[in-house]
Amino acid sequence: MIDLAVVNASRLQFALTALYHFLFVPLTLGLSMILVIMEAVYVMTGREIWKRMTRFWGLLFGINFAMGVATGITMEFQFGTNWAYYSHYVGDILGAPLALEGLVAFFLEATFVGLFFFGWERLSRVGHLVVTALVALGSSLSALWVLIANAWMQHPVGAQFNPRTMRMELLSFSEVLLNPVAQAKFVHTAAAGYVVGSVFVLAVSAWYLLRGRNVDIARRSMAVAASFGLACALSVVVLGDESGYLASDNQKMKVAAIEAEWRTEEPPASFTVFGFPDVQARTTHAALRVPWLLGLIATRSIDTPVSGIVDLVARARVRIESGIEAHAALRALRANPADAAAQARFAAHQADLGYGLLLLRYVNDPSAATSRQIDEAAWSTVPNVPVLFWSFRVMVGLGLFFILLFATAFYLSARHRFEQNRWFLRIAFFSLPLPWIAAELGWIVAEYGRQPWSIDGVLPTFLGVSVTPVTNVWLSLAGFVLFYSALAVVDVYLLVRMIRRGPDGLGYWPPERAASGVP
C-alpha cells in the first residue's frame, strides 16, 4: 500500500534541497544585518568608507541572495508535488504560516532588495538605510514564519483531527503562533544565521589582511563582524533550542537520542560528553560522563528525570495500542458518521491516532497487527541515535569555538592588533566553512531527529508522500543534482572572483588611496 521507494526518494530529495537551500539562507540572514550595521555607521558618521563597505559586502550578499531565492522557490512547491497527503492532512494549519511568510516577509524583502542595489543615487542616505533595514527585517521575518510552521511539525498544538474531512484542522491560531518550540527555534536559528554572516565577513577580511589588501575596509569589517558575531555566538549557545524539547513525548525521544540516554537515570541525569552509541546493544560504549549536567541542561532543574529511550518506547507501544482503537473507530465513522459508539470510541483515542498510523507501514489494517509488528512500530519511533549523538556534539563544539574565535577577534580589534597576529588571521580564514557545517548539522539534529514523524505524533513521514511513480521522483531528483551542482560551481566561482577583485576593483568608486575622506 505504501510505496517505500517513493518515500525514500522523496525524503532524499527533500533533505538535499533543504540542506542546499540552507547553505544560502543563513548567510542572507547574517549579511543583511551586517549591511544594516555598516550602513548605519555610514549614515551616522558620513564617512565614505562605510558606504563602500556596505556596497562591497552588498555585492557578495546579492550573489548569495539570488541563490537563496532560486533554491527557495522549489521548497514551497515541493510540499505539494512530493508530499501531497501531508499537504492535505495538515494544510489547514501549516498553509497559514507559509502563506503569511509570503505576504509579510517575502514581499518586504524582495520588493526592497531591488532598491538596495538600484537606489543608491535615487534615495537619501537615511532613505537607503531604511531600505536596507527593511530587507534585513524581511529576511528575519521569513525565518520567523517558516520556523513557526516547522515548530508545529515538531510540536503540533492548537489543532484537532476532523473525521469528516480526514485531516487536521485549526483550533487556535494563537497557540500555533505562540508555540514555545517556535520561539526557541527562531532565536536559535536567526542567531545562527547571524553567526554565519559574521564568520563570512571575518574570514574574507582576514584574507585581505593576510595579503595586505583593502586594509582599511578589512579592519573595519573585522571589527563589525567580531562584535556582532560575539553577541550572536553567545546567543546561539545559550539560547539553544533544546529548551523546547521537553514539550512532548516525541521531543523527549529526540533529546534521549541526542544524548544516547538509553534508560532513565535518577535525576539529575549525567551528560555523555563522548562515547560510541550501540543501537543493537542499547548502550553507549566508552562513555565519558559529567554528572548532573544533562539534567540541568535539559530540564533546568535537579529533580525532573530525563526519560530514556527504552522507557519512551514502552510508552509509544501503549499509545500505538490506543491508536489502533482510534483507527478502527475512524473506519466505523467513515462508514456511518452518526455511529454514536464509534464517536465515543474515537473521542477517547483520537490523541493517539497518529501512533495507529505508524502500523500502516507494516499492515493494511492496524487492527490486524501482530504483537511483533506493534513492537516494531514502537521501536520505529527511535530516531538514528549515533547520527544525532555525533551531529549534536560537533555542532555544539563548533558553537563554542565560534565564541572563542569572536572573543579573540574582539580583543585584537579593540587593541588594533590584527596585523601583528597573523596566526589568528589564518585561523579566522580557515574557519570559513565551519559555521555552515554547524548550521547543516543543526538542521539534521532537528529534522532527522523528528523521524519517523513528519508531524510529531500525528502523521508518520512515510504516509505523507504523493501517490506518484517513483521514476518521476528520480527524474526530479536527478534534475536537482545536476542543476544545483552546476549552480554551486558558478556561485562559488563568482564569489571567489568578486572577493579576489576586492572592494577597490569593482568600479563603483575611485581606488582606495585616492578616495577623499578616508582616514
Added chain:
Amino acid sequence: MPDYATLRLIWWLILGALLIGFAIMDGFDLGIGATFRFVGRTDEERRALLESIEPVWDGNQVWFIFAGGAVFAAWPLLYAASLSGLYLVTFALLFALILRPVGFMFRNKIAAARWRDAWDWALLIGGAVPALLFGVAFGNLFLGLPFHFDELQRPVFTGGFFGLLRPFALLAGVVSLSMLIMHGSVYAALKVGEPMSVRAAAVGRVAALVYAICFIAAGIWVASVLAGHQIASQANMFGPSNPTAKDVAVYQGAWLVNYRVHRILWLVPASALLAAVVTWSLLGARRPGVAFLSSSVTLAGTILTAGIALFPFLMPSSTQPDQGLTVWDASSSARTLFLMLVAVGVFLPVVLAYTAWVFRVLRGRITLEEIRRHAGRY
C-alpha cells in the same frame, strides 16, 4: 465571521485577484524575459531591457510565491492534488523559474560574450517557459485531469507528462504566452529608451494579434467541442470539505452554463478581447502608458473568463468526475479561511502601498546613455 459558503466564495475571488496580480506584475518581466534577446540586439540594448525589470522582478515574483502559499492555506486539497498530479510540469516550471534570480544577478558580473549569451538564454527560458506552462495548466483544467481519491483521501493521479500536452492545453499555453509577451512589450516600450522601445512596441502588436486570434479560437473550442462539468446533485456549500460526496454531470457546452445564466458575464471575455485590440492600437500610436492599463485589463479579463467558465470547479477530474475539486468541497476550515482573510485584508494593502512607492522611486526611462555610464548595478 461570515458563513462558510461566503468565506469560500471570497477565497475564490481572492485566488482570482492573486492570479491577476501575479499576471500584471510578474507577467511583464516574464514577457520581457522571453523577448529581450531579440528586442535588444547589442549587449547594451539587452542590458537596458534587463535593467527595466532587474530592480522589481523579485518583488513581482512574490505574487506567484504568495499565490502558492494562499492555495496551500485556503485550498489544501487543490494544492495537494494539482502539484502532485502535474508533477513533471511543476518541476519544469520550477527549474525554469530557478534560472531567473541567478540569471539576473550573474549575467552582468562577467563581460565575456559567451557568459552573457548563456545567461541570456537562461533568462529567455526562465521567461518563456513559465508563461507557456501557466496557460497549459489552465487549459488542462478545462479538459479535466485524470485523478481520484483513495480510501485515505489521498489524491491519486493516473496520467503522465505528455498526456498534459493536449492540443487545447497547448492552445491555452499560446494564449498565455502571447498575452504576457504583449504585456512585457508594453512595459518595455514604456520604460526603455530608443531603439528598443520601438522594436518592443512592434513585438507587442504582433503578440496582441496572436493573443486575440488564439483567445477567440479557444472560446469556440470550449463552446463547440469540449465537455464541461456541472454539479448534478444538490451542492452543499456549507458542508465539510469532502470532494467525494457529490455527483457531477459531464456534457458538451457545460463550461458556458454560467454565461448562459448570467448573460452580463459575457462582458468579461468581451472586455479582455477589446482591451487587446486597444493595446494593439495604442502601441501603434506610441501611447505605452495607457497601453499598460489596457493590457492589464486583457490579463485580468482572460483569467476571469476562465475562472467564471470553470466555477464552481477548481480542478475537474476526467477519470472520476464526481471527485473533481470545487469551491464548496476543497477549502480549508472556516476558521483558517477567516484568519487568512483578515491577514490579507490587513497586509495586502501595505504591500501594494510600498510596491507603489518603489516603482515611483524607480520612475523614468532607461536609456542607452545611462547604461553606458555604469557597469551594472546588480
